[in-house]
Amino acid sequence: MSNFYGEIDPPQRLLMGPGPINVHPRVLRAMGADMLGQFDPEMTEYMNQTMDLYRQVFMTQNRWTFLIDGSARAGIEAALTSLIEPGAKVLLIRSGRFGMLLGEIAERLGADIATIDLEWGQVATLAQIEAALAEHRPAVFAAIHGDTSTTTAQPLEGVGALCRKYDALSYVDATATLGGMPVRTDEWEIDVISAGLQKCMGGPPGSAPITISDRAAEFIFSRRKVESGIRRDDISDGTRPFIRSNYFDLAMVMDYWSEKRLNHHTEATSMLYAARECARLALEEGLENRFARHVAAGKAMAEGLRGLGLTLYGQDAYRMSNVTGVYIPEGVNGERVRARMRDEYQIEIGTAFGPLVGKIWRLGAMGYNAELHKVRLTLAALKAVLESEA
Amino acid sequence: MSNFYGEIDPPQRLLMGPGPINVHPRVLRAMGADMLGQFDPEMTEYMNQTMDLYRQVFMTQNRWTFLIDGSARAGIEAALTSLIEPGAKVLLIRSGRFGMLLGEIAERLGADIATIDLEWGQVATLAQIEAALAEHRPAVFAAIHGDTSTTTAQPLEGVGALCRKYDALSYVDATATLGGMPVRTDEWEIDVISAGLQKCMGGPPGSAPITISDRAAEFIFSRRKVESGIRRDDISDGTRPFIRSNYFDLAMVMDYWSEKRLNHHTEATSMLYAARECARLALEEGLENRFARHVAAGKAMAEGLRGLGLTLYGQDAYRMSNVTGVYIPEGVNGERVRARMRDEYQIEIGTAFGPLVGKIWRLGAMGYNAELHKVRLTLAALKAVLESEA
Numbered sequence: 001m002s003n004f005y006g007e008i009d010p011p012q013r014l015l016m017g018p019g020p021i022n023v024h025p026r027v028l029r030a031m032g033a034d035m036l037g038q039f040d041p042e043m044t045e046y047m048n049q050t051m052d053l054y055r056q057v058f059m060t061q062n063r064w065t066f067l068i069d070g071s072a073r074a075g076i077e078a079a080l081t082s083l084i085e086p087g088a089k090v091l092l093i094r095s096g097r098f099g100m101l102l103g104e105i106a107e108r109l110g111a112d113i114a115t116i117d118l119e120w121g122q123v124a125t126l127a128q129i130e131a132a133l134a135e136h137r138p139a140v141f142a143a144i145h146g147d148t149s150t151t152t153a154q155p156l157e158g159v160g161a162l163c164r165k166y167d168a169l170s171y172v173d174a175t176a177t178l179g180g181m182p183v184r185t186d187e188w189e190i191d192v193i194s195a196g197l198q199k200c201m202g203g204p205p206g207s208a209p210i211t212i213s214d215r216a217a218e219f220i221f222s223r224r225k226v227e228s229g230i231r232r233d234d235i236s237d238g239t240r241p242f243i244r245s246n247y248f249d250l251a252m253v254m255d256y257w258s259e260k261r262l263n264h265h266t267e268a269t270s271m272l273y274a275a276r277e278c279a280r281l282a283l284e285e286g287l288e289n290r291f292a293r294h295v296a297a298g299k300a301m302a303e304g305l306r307g308l309g310l311t312l313y314g315q316d317a318y319r320m321s322n323v324t325g326v327y328i329p330e331g332v333n334g335e336r337v338r339a340r341m342r343d344e345y346q347i348e349i350g351t352a353f354g355p356l357v358g359k360i361w362r363l364g365a366m367g368y369n370a371e372l373h374k375v376r377l378t379l380a381a382l383k384a385v386l387e388s389e390a
Numbered sequence: 391m392s393n394f395y396g397e398i399d400p401p402q403r404l405l406m407g408p409g410p411i412n413v414h415p416r417v418l419r420a421m422g423a424d425m426l427g428q429f430d431p432e433m434t435e436y437m438n439q440t441m442d443l444y445r446q447v448f449m450t451q452n453r454w455t456f457l458i459d460g461s462a463r464a465g466i467e468a469a470l471t472s473l474i475e476p477g478a479k480v481l482l483i484r485s486g487r488f489g490m491l492l493g494e495i496a497e498r499l500g501a502d503i504a505t506i507d508l509e510w511g512q513v514a515t516l517a518q519i520e521a522a523l524a525e526h527r528p529a530v531f532a533a534i535h536g537d538t539s540t541t542t543a544q545p546l547e548g549v550g551a552l553c554r555k556y557d558a559l560s561y562v563d564a565t566a567t568l569g570g571m572p573v574r575t576d577e578w579e580i581d582v583i584s585a586g587l588q589k590c591m592g593g594p595p596g597s598a599p600i601t602i603s604d605r606a607a608e609f610i611f612s613r614r615k616v617e618s619g620i621r622r623d624d625i626s627d628g629t630r631p632f633i634r635s636n637y638f639d640l641a642m643v644m645d646y647w648s649e650k651r652l653n654h655h656t657e658a659t660s661m662l663y664a665a666r667e668c669a670r671l672a673l674e675e676g677l678e679n680r681f682a683r684h685v686a687a688g689k690a691m692a693e694g695l696r697g698l699g700l701t702l703y704g705q706d707a708y709r710m711s712n713v714t715g716v717y718i719p720e721g722v723n724g725e726r727v728r729a730r731m732r733d734e735y736q737i738e739i740g741t742a743f744g745p746l747v748g749k750i751w752r753l754g755a756m757g758y759n760a761e762l763h764k765v766r767l768t769l770a771a772l773k774a775v776l777e778s779e780a
Binding site for chain 1: 393394395397398399400401402403405407409410411412413418419420421422423424425426427428430432433436439442443459460461462463464467471486487488490491493494495498499500539586588594595596597615617618619620632633634635636637638639653654655656657658659660661663664666667670673674732738743744
């Protein structure tokens, strides 16, 4: 029997977890615009504008700054698949779930993996990173900027320069920080950084902005493999082992986003509109203002949680400004509190992964939700629930 | 200098090419709904509804019917990456650009490729398919249902049964036909079929519905590899070589869409809303009514083009009902006609790929645009442009 269900009609919920979060209304409206042909001049102009806007968001001059069609994880995999040749040595920092994800992806790519393994929530020092680079001499170094699983941000100042000194290409996942904490691509000299929209950018999940340095692009183009169905005289295959994915072949994706306009996938038009509007909002606000807004909201959240007598997880010095971990008090059923927050106040707060399951909640204040009044509403609701659970 | 550009404001263009096409207004509106937490009960209920809706669209009882986050090509790659083990024998039909794409992806996966190679626009007979299955004994058979590059539909009746007879898993790409021509998953006994929204489903590109038979799912689960950061007692690794992609590991994606709710990517919420609404529209109309509407529009397009004195490309018997190829008349500049159609009438018609570049135009009438008045407008505009070019 057919059942068509009703119109989409989600509850109006305040999403104060580690993401996705509520989307700015201007971004939702931008997705209401109709399609364009893939190579219509207006479409390619929107693609070019989006590249320019994300150069500003990533604080970079990188020509190759565009979108991967898929979730933030698609951006990570596109970067690693294009950078890691089978058997290549890769150095990773693992101190949380998403650092472990880098290892999972690298393993599937057949990499020879070396790791800086730290307790969850710890950060690597420059000295640790240099020692590991010197010891392992990796072809690729990869790390997470802000790992929401531990609410911890890895400092990246100086990391890119070290990688260049040891002749490694560097990759950073900035999914949880782009638009909320500084992601200084050029200043940090990181070769490839990818992100998502659904955290501090205030957009929906499903599009992954990425930026690629010229030296990384040169390497990736050396792995290019052009589809035989669309071969052209002005584009040739590379000299190195080809990339083991078609969808994530960044050389083909760059040819698609370049003036060559070599057909690859069909760009996710509505998500492009969303990504473009997210960037416009961030740049109109001003990146530094936006970072300050996230700091203020994160600080209010941290102080408010401490004011409730709760103990924060992690180190103040390396805490992400946009998501705060807090220990579930002894004797309190963490999942019941989350359910009551949702059912009685229509507020979502986050659970945890791995060794932190059942130990901490994660409270986000990012993008459209990095606002003091939303932090106050969340704290007031949590206070009421905890008091009635006591 | 910062430049934020203006609001998104595409021209109101009638997209009568091979896709993307204009999106039904109800689908655009569905994307305006705000986010939900990934595991909020309302979100998982929407996911379950979407699975049920696409079972109906794919005409299948397959439990495993869900969405891949990415373009239609992401669906193809997810299927092939999960089905093809390194070194496995794969049999493909290649008679157009997208058949060649199957080969490109299989090559990157390290498959041992056998092909039924036909001239572009030809279809394989059951006898040809059986002979190739008997000769090559592939682990996986893959074909395109409707290849828009040639406007040709491969008949699939009986193909799945042949594959089972020779113990091959079967895959079909139905990107260009789902919702416009019958895709009879269960009747055809095809193991895995993937599609997109941007053709006959009347939605935006960026989400790939997929359906998977139990026997294919069993094989895929035997290649499962659970991320160490989220390992759980109730889910274990498989016994066969793991899938060479994390993002496209259908075993993990199925665990995410199942009641196990094992975290994988963050589902592209807005695209899920869009996909759900596309399916609701298709089912409310009735699939058979919808197929008839596409046949009527395609017939009107074909007859109208012939009425203009033009010669159709391809064979009437195997023509897709939703996209029609037509030879560019001698002495006519095909690209100038397309530009004039766009600039003077705001109508897009399609160019071509590979051996057909500069030889044919491709005119679509699909999804929201499979309407007689839109076909008539397109023909009237083309007539006017051709007359003034003469």
